[in-house]
Amino acid sequence: MTSTDSTSAADFSVDHPRIEKAVREILAAVGEDPDREGLLETPARVARMYAEMFSGLHKDPSIHLQKVFTESYDEVVLIKDINFCSMCEHHLLPFTGKAHVGYLAEGKVVGLSKLARVVEEVARRPQVQERMTEQIANLVETELGARGVAVVLEATHSCMTMRGVKKPGSMCMTSSMRGVFRENLSSRAEILGLIMGSAR
Ligand SMILES: Nc1nc2c(ncn2[C@@H]2O[C@H](COP(=O)(O)OP(=O)(O)OP(=O)(O)O)[C@@H](O)[C@H]2O)c(=O)[nH]1
Numbered sequence: 681m682t683s684t685d686s687t688s689a690a691d692f693s694v695d696h697p698r699i700e701k702a703v704r705e706i707l708a709a710v711g712e713d714p715d716r717e718g719l720l721e722t723p724a725r726v727a728r729m730y731a732e733m734f735s736g737l738h739k740d741p742s743i744h745l746q747k748v749f750t751e752s753y754d755e756v757v758l759i760k761d762i763n764f765c766s767m768c769e770h771h772l773l774p775f776t777g778k779a780h781v782g783y784l785a786e787g788k789v790v791g792l793s794k795l796a797r798v799v800e801e802v803a804r805r806p807q808v809q810e811r812m813t814e815q816i817a818n819l820v821e822t823e824l825g826a827r828g829v830a831v832v833l834e835a836t837h838s839c840m841t842m843r844g845v846k847k848p849g850s851m852c853m854t855s856s857m858r859g860v861f862r863e864n865l866s867s868r869a870e871i872l873g874l875i876m877g878s879a880r
């Protein structure tokens with residue numbers, strides 16, 4: 681198993697025919713004709729789309745943080761602007777935005793791409809933004825044993841912009857601070873300055 685494929689041996693395989701059947705039902709229920717030409721392939725497309733959007737559901741993202749490099753570096757490592765696309769579990773509509781993931785190294789660092797892989801895998805599930813933020817912070821804290829972890833997510837929720845309250849442009853920001861970044865106000869201000877501030 682490589683770090684680019686954390687699917688377990690007991691991989692759960694998405695049930696495409698079941699999704700296809702359900703999508704036909706939805707089309708019929710909204711008054712469409714699932715057998716008209718333009719819709720014939722839609723159930724299969726939607727099944728493939730869900731398989732992709734929920735591909736992180738049965739994966740273990742911690743696997744990406746297993747390989748570390750021993751370094752004397754003991755300052756902040758921050759990856760900013762990691763684009764992600766997740767699915768709001770309330771409406772099954774996308775929420776999209778950027779994740780910023782930082783940690784205070786202590787004798788070991790992880791490959792930079794691995795933080796983005798963690799974000800990607802945690803995003804590809806039915807999610808709420810707060811839980812996604814915490815899951816990323818938990819993984820980095822636990823697997824790297826970092827002295828501090830800071831995760832900030834900024835995202836636009838389609839369920840708030842396209843429907844319902846309809847507030848295009850609204851943005852949800854969440855943060856999860858661990859260790860030094862939670863306990864020490866000046867450390868927290870420093871990392872938030874790097875994430876949100878003039879360094880942008
Ligand atoms: N806290 C949180 N709420 C979310 C997230 N994604 C969507 N929601 C909210 O989930 C809520 C679901 O509310 P409900 O009242 O059960 O559903 P609804 O009738 O469709 O609500 P409206 O969106 O207000 O029309 C809404 O307020 C959404 O804005 C998220 O990531 N975190």
Ligand SMILES: [Zn+2]
Binds near residue numbers: 769770771773839
């Ligand atoms: Zn929603």
